[in-house]
Structure formats: C-alpha cells, structure tokens
Amino acid sequence: MKKIIVTGMMALLALLIFPATGAFAATEDLSQQINPETPVTASVGFRGGNLTLNGVSSIDFGADNAISLDAHKLAAKEPLSATVTDLTGSEEGWTLTLSQSGQLVQGADISIASGIVGTETLEKVAASKTSAIAQLATTGDASVLVPNTDNKQTGEYHVSVPADDINLNIPANAAQTTGTHTTKLTWNLTQGALDSLK
Structure with missing residues (x-):
C-alpha cells in the first residue's frame, strides 16, 4: 500500500x-x-468627386435711382454670394472668377471689396478673404474673386461679399438714360490656379 x-x-x-x-x-x-511572419493591414481607397458651383447671385443696384451730373456711387441691394463644393480630393485648390459682358452704364465701373470665404472642412472651421476687384472685367478677361490659396481641402465653401461693398461707380457727366440697364454676369470655377488672370 x-x-x-x-x-x-x-x-x-x-x-x-x-x-x-x-x-x-x-x-x-x-x-x-x-506574431505572423507576413504583416496584416487595414486599407481603404477613394475616387475623386466633383468640383461644383451653386447659389451664385446677381447684382442689383436698384430700379429708382435719380440721374445726376455729379460723380456718385450706388451700392448693391443684396450681398454677392456663391457656394463651391470641392469633393475632388486633389488638394489642387480652385479659382473663382467673375466678369461682365459689358459696362452696366457707359463709363461706369463695378467695384467689389474683399469678402469672406468660410468653410467647414474635415479638419477645422476656417475663413479667408476674397480678392478685392477695383474694376469688374468684361467677358474675354475675368476678375479673380477667390484665388486658390486657402481652399485646397475637401469641403463646402461659402463666398459672400456684403452689399455695401459692391458699388457701381458713376463718373461725372456719365451718359445715364431712363429705363433699366442690364449686363450679363459670368461666373467661372476652375480647379487649380489661373495665374494669367488679374
């Protein structure tokens, strides 16, 4: 036992x-x-989307302005606005230009002071300024309203210039006639920079 x-x-x-x-x-x-000999990973791929322009506005200086022989300026009745959506993922940025088909009033210029470009990107909420336009160009040329310096991320961008900063500058003794005068505005959105434009 x-x-x-x-x-x-x-x-x-x-x-x-x-x-x-x-x-x-x-x-x-x-x-x-x-501890495998061959590493394992997680992966994902994306394809680029579109660059689009929406919500562009007209410019209205009013319909009941008095004719004057003196130099004067008329302010716009509404802000100038546009919305750019960049889903390209290219990080090339974009350029927004504006032009008119001809002078609204003979000898008079449209001037646009700098406004705001606001966006909410994937990383942050940011804001930059538009370019000031001393004299809105005619079609065939174009004036840069937003250069591609601060808008190279994916996002929706809101362009706005206050109404008081958009003026029709009428010189003394300008040819002003009764009735409504119009000119066509052309907005143009291009990916990347347009160094040839003023």
Missing part, C-alpha cells in the same frame, strides 16, 4: 515539474498566430 502511494506521489510530482510536451506545442502555435 505504501508503495502505491509513493509511486502515485512521484508521478504527480513529475507532472508538476515536467509538463506535457503537448502544452509546449500549443504555446508555440499560439505564438505563431500572434
């Missing part, structure tokens, strides 16, 4: 000191699963 007890205790002690080789094999397999 003592021999059996001693033999059993020796067998138990052997198991504690020398675990089964199968346990080592399991540990080795687990190690190979946690």
